[in-house]
Each structure stands twice: as structure tokens, then as C-alpha cells.
Amino acid sequence: MPGPVQSIERAAAILRLLAASSGRLGVGEIASSLGLARGTAHGILRTLERVGFVEQDGGTGKYQLGAALLHLGTSYLDVNELRSRAINWADALASRSGEAVRIGTLLDGKVLVVHHVFRPDDTLQALDVGSLLPLHATALGKALLAHDANAAASIRDTELESYCRRTITDPRLLARAATRVRENGWAAEVEELSIGEAGIAAPIRGYGGLVVGAIGISGAVERICDTGRAPEPRLVAFVRDAARAVSRDLGGSRW
Template identity: 55%
Template sequence: MARTIQSLERAAAMLRLLAGGERRLGLSDISSSLGLAKGTAHGILRTLQQEGFVEQDDTSGRYQLGAELLRLGNSYLDVHELRARALVWTDDLARSSGEAVYLGVLHQAGVLIVHHVFRPDDSRQVLEVGAMQPLHSTALGKVLSAYDPVAHSEIVEADRTAFTPRTLTGLGEIEGLLDLTRARGWAADVEETWEGVASVAAPIHDRRRMPVGAVGVTGAVERVCQEGELRPEIIAAVRDCARAVSRDLGAGRF
């Protein structure tokens, strides 16, 4: 039987530890959980940090998973069940709305884009799979924060940056928006994250009726809105897409 490399086993164990439980862990927590001396644990963490697999918070000194894992993880997205189930429905949504479609999931304190369908025209566009969006200002982020308790805790604790004059950063205002999102089943972002851009998103649920992601349409304000209001046909199309993906994931009719 081939011998294993102990340092790689320990590094893998650290990544699994950081991937579960608390979002950030200190050196003492990591070393005691894995039964390692602090010096040994620190050396492995420093190496993982240099490679981008681990990040250290400047204020607390605690460690969390790094952005390099997101880039490596993109190779897994092709077989990710949520993305696979959503492919046909998101293509249909892009055609019916005439706008770009994004599929997002919660990752750390933001929204990770796992699928992006280009706007169906001849304009030059940039693929945004693997990009991160904020929770408090985007339509995708609001949906996730309204339905996922973990996302909700992240938005409460996050540093809520004002990206435009329309961005809401007060916790009371955001809680009101999340209540509204749950009541109507969709969320909006009209120039709250990017000037001139509007978005609509709705939640996707799995067979346990748990929120597993969100799907949304994004485009220029003058196309997504009409007379200052979001176009109702786009809202309906986004909600229909979210329901269809949810049904394919076993959520049943709702």
C-alpha cells in the first residue's frame, strides 16, 4: 500500500475544518481540533495562506477559506446539481426577458455566481461565473438573506457598504426589505449596487423546501423598469423560472 504524505493530509484536514462549523477559526482552535502543535499548525496555515487557499482576518487574526478555492471549484460547477438543473430554465429566462440571467448561492458573506447566461444580443459581455456579489444590496443577496438563516446572520454582521446613493445600509431598513421579500416572493435592486442597473431575483428551494440558491435577471434600468416601476412580466418570468428549477430539485408544486 502506497504511503501517504502527512503534511498534505494535515492541510486537507485544515481545509475541511475551515469549511464546516464556524466561519473563522483561530490558531488555537485549529491546532486543538486536529491534535497538532501550534507551531506545526501555524506553518501549514502560512503555506496555505501564501497559496491563496486560506485567508487571515487582519483584525481578529482568525483564519477562513481563501478565494483560490473558488477558482479551483469552478471545475466542479459543471456537475453541480443546482446549475445542471437550472441550465435549460435560465436559457429560457434569458430569451423571454431579453436580459442577462444569474444563478447565485451563498458563499461566506456574499453571493457566488455559479451560472451566467448572456443577454441574447450582439453586445460584448464578460462571463461572471465565480464572481462575488454583496448580500445587502443585490437582488440575489436579498433573496438569500430573506430565506436562508445563515445568509441572514451574515447580512446582520457584515460591513454594509453604500455603493450608490440608493443603497440601504441601516439594519432596520434592510430587515424591512427582507420582510417584504418573503411576503411577495422576490427581491429587487434598482441602482442600489450599480448606477443604471436593475435586477429582480427569486429563491430556489430543494426537496426539503430549503433555500439552495437564487436566480435573477439583470439589465439596464430603462429596459427592466417602465415608468419607474419594475416590469411585471419580468418579475413573473423570474418567479416562474425559480419555481421550475425548484420543482426539478424535488420541491414539488408551490
């Protein structure tokens, strides 16, 4: 029986390392972490870049997972599986936060709401399952946009609709917001889709750390945000806890 192919094993190790990293990594960092010669690591990275599995930042020269690999991860995960794994955690998040909870995935440049838990009170609410939300004006959308290079590229070439005065319609500002999402691990919206409404969301990761969806809460600004209109830290923590829990159930054990 043929033995393992060393170059494939090394490529897989590089992809796992990038998936586990909270930011981009340079060739030297990757080579040192995996015990590879710098030239070997660079050659593998160039090959992975050509097939879209990694992307190199033009400014820093560092690498991150590429859109082609992210789409493979998304196609691997059936939406029904995402819903079934997340239902209990979504219910718990609604109970802890006192707010409505939505879970979304990317679909044709929008956020498809695949699960919705009503705010746990007696107010009249409409079910959003099946709704399509804009990427640039929602916390769910930003959490997904920040981890999908193809979606980010499509946004750059599109005239972004303004829903409220605070909606981000400048692609450069949206790119900066996406960078903050990747750095912080969560996204927010404050009166960007609807006046008086705010939201917080965090990415859901599947096997290998690939982002396959997002979970978030939404509600009145005065409940979601503090007096300075910044999201309440305890609510951010609740959302991130829920995202990690769903991620663990989907095989993203590091999250």
C-alpha cells in the same frame, strides 16, 4: 424490526408544514393542521428550536424553518447539480426576458454566481461565473438573505458597503426589505450595486421547500423597470416562473 418513532414522524410533519407555508405559523395553527394536541406540538417545536431546525419570531411567537435546517438543505444540494438542473430554464428566461440571467448560492456571506447566461444580443459582455456579489445590494443576494437566518444575523453585525446612493446600508431597512421578499416571493434592486442597472430575482427551492439558490435577471433600469422605477410585472412573472421550474426539477414540487 422496530416500528416508526412517533415523535420523529411528528417532528418531520411539522417541518414539512412550515416548509410549505408562505409565512410563519403559530402553535395552534400547527396543532390544528396536523391533528396534534397543542401541548404536544409546543413540546416538539421547543425541541426543534433548541437544535436550530425552527426559529420563533419574538414579536408574534410564530415559527418558521431555522438556519440549521436550511444549511443542511444547502449542503445536500451540490452546486453542479443546481447548475445542471437550471441551465435550460436559465436559457429560456434569458430568451423570454431579453436580459442576462444569473444563478447564485450563498458562500461566506456573499452570492457566488454559479451560472451566467448572456443577454441575447450582440453587446460585449463579461462572464460572471465565479464572481462574488454582495448580499445587501443585489436582487440575488436579497432573495437568499431573506431565507437564511445566519446570513441575516451576520449582516446585522457588519458595516454594509455603499455602492450607490440607493444602496441599503441600514440593517433595519435591510431586514424590512427581507420581510417583503418573503411576503412577495421575489426581490429587486434598482441602482443599488451599479448606477443605471436593475435586477429581479426569486429563490430556488430544493427538497422540502428549502431555499438552495436564487435565479435572476439584470439589465438597464429603463428595460427592467417601468416609468415609476418599479420592476415590470411581466419580468417578475418570468423570473418567478423560472425559479418554480428549477425548484420542481430539484424536488421542490410545491414551487
